[in-house]
Amino acid sequence: MWTDTHLHLDASEYDSDRLAVVQRARELHVNRFVLPAVGAFNFDTVKKLAHNTPGAVYCLGIHPMFVDRARDEDLLALQNKIKESISDPKFAGLGEIGLDGFVPGLSWEKQVRFFNAQLKLARDFDLPVVMHIRKAQDPVLKGLRIYKPRSGIAHAFNGSFQQAEHFLNLNMCLGFGGACTFTRALQLRRLATELPEHAMVLETDGPDIAPEWINKQRNAPEHLPRIAQTLAELRGISLQELSRRSQNNAERALPALALQS
Numbered sequence: 001m002w003t004d005t006h007l008h009l010d011a012s013e014y015d016s017d018r019l020a021v022v023q024r025a026r027e028l029h030v031n032r033f034v035l036p037a038v039g040a041f042n043f044d045t046v047k048k049l050a051h052n053t054p055g056a057v058y059c060l061g062i063h064p065m066f067v068d069r070a071r072d073e074d075l076l077a078l079q080n081k082i083k084e085s086i087s088d089p090k091f092a093g094l095g096e097i098g099l100d101g102f103v104p105g106l107s108w109e110k111q112v113r114f115f116n117a118q119l120k121l122a123r124d125f126d127l128p129v130v131m132h133i134r135k136a137q138d139p140v141l142k143g144l145r146i147y148k149p150r151s152g153i154a155h156a157f158n159g160s161f162q163q164a165e166h167f168l169n170l171n172m173c174l175g176f177g178g179a180c181t182f183t184r185a186l187q188l189r190r191l192a193t194e195l196p197e198h199a200m201v202l203e204t205d206g207p208d209i210a211p212e213w214i215n216k217q218r219n220a221p222e223h224l225p226r227i228a229q230t231l232a233e234l235r236g237i238s239l240q241e242l243s244r245r246s247q248n249n250a251e252r253a254l255p256a257l258a259l260q261s
Helices: 011-016 018-027 040-051 064-069 072-085 108-125 137-147 161-169 186-194 221-235 239-253 255-259
Strands: 002-004 030-036 056-060 091-100 129-134 152-155 172-176 200-202
Touching: 018 030, 018 221, 030 040, 030 091, 030 221, 040 056, 040 072, 056 072, 064 091, 064 108, 072 108, 091 108, 091 137, 091 152, 091 255, 108 129, 108 137, 129 137, 137 161, 152 239, 161 172, 161 186, 172 186, 172 239, 186 221, 200 221, 200 239, 221 239, 239 255
Parallel strands: 002 030, 030 056, 056 091, 091 129, 129 152, 152 172, 172 200
Antiparallel strands: none
C-alpha cells in the first residue's frame, strides 16, 4: 500500500474528476492521500473532499503564495476551523504553510508573520505541520525551533544535508517526489540516497512537480509507485521495503493517516 503524502489540488478541477484520479491511484495500490488547503477560501472544500474520498485526510492552512491575498481575519477563521475540526479523524494538521523566497513580489514580512502565527496554532493545538519551503530553509527552521510543533513534513525538500539534519532533529520528515526522478538533479538524488531511513516520505504534489516521464504535464498520485521505484533503486533497497518505510514515516509525521482504511 502506498501513501501519497501530498496531493496539492485545484479544488474545482480536482472535484470534477476526483473519482477517476482516485480510481487510477487505487489500481496501483496508492490508498491514502493528504489534501492541504491553501487559504481560508478552500478550508471547507478540502474537508469535504477528504470526507468524500476513502483514505484521504485534510490539512488546514494559509499557503505562503496565497498570503498576500489573505487578511488577518483569516487567521481567526483558521483558529475557529481548527477548533471545529480537532476531533475529526480526517483532520491531519496545519498545511500547507511555510515560506517562499523564490516567487518575486511576495511580501516576506507578511509571509513570516502568517507562518509564525500558524506555527503558534500548531503548538497550541498540538498539531503536525505540512510546509512549503522554497529558498527559505533557514528561516523556516528558525520558526520551528521557536514554536516546536509536534511533527510534520518539509514538503518537496531541496536543502542541504546540514539543513536536513536540523529538520530531522525537530521531528520533521522530508518529502521526496517527482523532482528526484530527473537525472540532472544530482544533489537531490544524493540526498535521497544517503538520508537515514526515518527521514523520507513519498509524495507527488499533484498536479505539480511532475516526474521526468511526464515533464511539464499534470501530475497525479498514480505516478507515485514509479517515483518510489526510482527512489528504491537510488537507495539500493526493494520497492516493498521503501513502501514500508515511507508509510511508517508518513504515519509518524501525520498520525491521522494511520486511522484511515
